[in-house]
Ligand code: 3HC
C-alpha cells in the first residue's frame with residue numbers, strides 16, 4: 001500500500017511509501033488525501049502525523065510523471081498541500097531523512113515540522129531547470145528567512161536540518177526518531193489547544209529585503225548566463241516579499257509552467273535520467289552478484305595512476321601502488337601528498353584526514369605485494385609492449401577472481417585481455433585527467449569480460465563517486481572517438497577562414513566550458529600530434545588540417561610550453577590571441593590554395609556539434625554505446641558539454657534529425673566534404689521522423 005494509517009492513542013500516523021525516493025506520484029497524492037479525510041472524519045483522532053518512513057521523507061514530485069498525463073491528474077500536489085493546510089486538526093510532519101522539492105513543500109503546508117538533525121533539506125528544482133512549484137518560493141522565505149531561502153532555492157543545494165535550527169522552519173530538531181518526537185509534539189499541541197499556525201500567514205522579516213533582492217538579481221544574472229531558471233526563482237521569491245501570499249503563488253505558478261516547457265529544463269531532466277540510466281547495463285540483471293573489492297592495486301604512479309589511487313583512498317579503500325623504480329614511486333607519492341595538502345590548505349579536508357588517506361596507501365616495487373588485491377588497475381605507458389609485460393606479470397601474481405583493468409585510452413582492450421590466461425576478468429577503466437577530479441569513467445567491456453566483472457566495476461564507480469558509462473572496444477572509445485571528428489572540423493574551419501579565438505568564442509557562447517583550441521592548449525597539443533602521426537600510417541585516407549602539426553613544429557605545445565594556439569604569460573592562464581599563429585594559419589590556407597572566407601558563428605557551432613553527432617550515430621549503430629543517452633552522459637560528465645543542452649545526441653534530437661542532415665549536406669558541398677557522409681542510423685532515424693533518445697526516456 002503506498003499510503004497507510006495507524007492510530008497511536010489519538011494521533012493518526014500517515015505513512016507514505018513510493019520507492020526508491022518516495023516521489024509524490026499520483027497514487028501517493030490520492031492516498032494522502034484519502035488518509036487525511038479518514039483522519040478528519042474519525043472522532044477518535046485529534047492530531048495527524050505524516051511521515052515518509054525512516055530514510056526518505058520525500059525526494060519531491062515524481063519527476064518520471066513530468067510531461068505525462070498523470071501530472072495533470074487530480075489531486076495535484078497543490079490540492080494535497082491545500083487540503084493539509086486547511087485541516088481542522090493539527091498536522092505535524094516527521095522528517096527522518098531527505099526532504100526535497102515537493103516533499104519539503106508539503107511539509108511547509110502543514111502546521112508543525114519535526115526533522116532529524118541530519119535530514120537533508122532542499123529545493124533542488126533549479127537543477128532540473130525549474131523553480132519550486134508547490135509553494136516553496138512563497139513559504140520557505142517565511143519559514144527559513146529570506147537569505148537562507150534564496151540561497152537554497154537559487155543554488156538547489158540541500159542543507160542539513162540542524163543548520164536551520166535557529167529559524168522558524170522546524171518546531172523541533174530530533175536527535176532520535178523524528179516520528180516519536182512528532183507524536184510527542186502532537187500530544188503537547190492537543191493539550192495546549194492553541195490556534196493552528198500556518199506558514200502562509202507569517203511575515204518575511206528582513207531589514208532591507210528590497211536592497212538584498214536587487215543585489216541578488218545582479219549577481220544571479222551574471223552567474224546564470226543563458227540559463228533561465230535562477231532568475232525565475234528570484235522573481236517568485238521577490239513576489240513572496242512584495243505581494244500577498246496568493247498573488248505570490250500565482251507568480252510562482254506562472255514561472256513553473258513557463259520553465260517546464262523550456263528546452264533547458266527538458267535537457268536537464270534528460271541529463272538527470274541519462275546519468276542514472278548509464279549505470280544500468282541491459283543484459284546484467286540483479287541476479288548478477290558483484291565481486292567484493294576490499295583492496296585495490298595500481299600499476300604506475302604517473303599522472304593517471306596517482307589520480308586513480310586518490311579516488312579509492314578517498315572512499316576508504318586501501319591501495320597498493322607499484323612502480324618500476326623507487327624514485328618514480330617517491331615522485332608519485334609526493335604528488336599525491338601535495339594534492340591532499342593543497343586540499344587541506346583550502347579547508348576541504350583536515351590534516352588528520354590527509355594522514356588517514358595516506359595511511360591507506362602502500363607503495364611497492366614487488367608484484368608479489370599485489371597478491372591480495374581484489375582489483376588491479378594498470379596505468380603505465382601507452383604501448384602494447386609495456387601493457388603486455390604488466391599483464392603477464394599480473395596473470396602470475398593476482399589471486400583467482402581478481403579484476404584486472406587497463407586505463408588505456410587508445411589500445412585494444414581485447415588484445416590486452418589476451419596477454420593473460422583469464423580474459424574474462426579483464427576490462428578497461430578509462431579515467432579522465434585529472435583522475436581524482438573528473439567525474440567521467442568509461443568502463444570498457446571486452447569481448448570476454450564476465451558480467452559480474454562489469455557489474456562490480458559499475459558498482460565500484462558509484463562508490464568512488466564517478467559517473468560510469470559502458471563502452472565497447474574501439475579506438476578512442478566513446479568520448480575520444482567523437483572528439484577526434486570535432487577536432488578535425490575545428491582544424492578545417494581554420495583552413496577555410498576562421499581563427500582559433502573565433503571558433504572558441506562561438507562554441508563557448510553556446511555554453512561549452514572551453515572551445516577546442518583552448519582545450520588543446522590545456523591538454524597539450526603534442527598528444528593529438530602523436531595520435532595523428534599514428535593515424536597517417538593506419539588510416540592514410542583520413543584527412544586533417546595541417547595547422548595543428550605546423551603549430552607543434554613551432555614548439556607551441558600549449559600552456560605547458562608557454563604558447564600554443566594562444567600566447568600565455570607566466571603565472572597567467574589567460575589565452576591571448578597570437579599574431580604568429582594567425583599568420584601561420586592564413587599562410588597555410590594560401591599554401592593549399594583555399595580562398596579564406598568569413599565564417600559565421602552558426603556554421604562553426606553546427607559543424608562542431610554535428611561532427612560529434614554523426615560519429616555518435618556510428619558508435620550507437622555499432623553497439624559501442626548501448627543507448628544515445630550514454631553518449632550524452634559521456635559528453636556532459638567528461639567533455640564540458642553544457643548540461644542544459646542535454647548532450648550532443650539530445651541536442652540533435654531537439655534540432656530535429658532531418659535538419660541535422662540538411663545542414664550536413666550543405667557543408668558537404670564545401671571544402672573537406674568527405675567528413676559529412678551521414679551515418680546510416682542518423683539517416684534512418686531522420687527518414688522515419690524519429691530521434692536518438694526515444695529509448696532513453698524514463699520508464
Ligand atoms: N522522482 C522520481 N524518481 C526519482 C526522483 C524523483 N524526484 N529522484 C530520484 N529518483 C530516482 C532516480 O531516477 C533513481 O532511480 P533508479 O534507481 O531507477 O535509477 C533512484 O531514484 C535513486 O536516485 P539516485 O541514484 O540519484 O540516488 P541518490 O541516493 O544518489 O540520490 C536524491 C537521491 C538525492 C533524491 C537524488 O536522486 C535527487 O536529487 N533527486 C532529484 C530530486 C529533485 O529534483 N526533486 C525535485 C523534484 S521537482 C519538484 O518537486 C517539483 C515541485 O516543486 C512541484
Ligand code: NAI
Nearest residue numbers: 300301302303304323324328379380381382407408409433
Ligand atoms: P605517465 O607517463 O604520467 O605515467 C606512467 C607511469 O607508469 C610512469 O610513472 C612510469 O614510471 C610507470 N611505468 C611504466 N612502465 C611500468 C611498469 N612496467 N610497471 C610499473 N610502472 C610502470 O602516463 P599517464 O599519463 O599516467 O598514462 C598512463 C596510462 O593512462 C596510459 O595508458 C595513458 O594512455 C592512459 N591515459 C592517460 C590520460 C592522460 O591524460 N594522461 C588520460 C586517460 C588515460
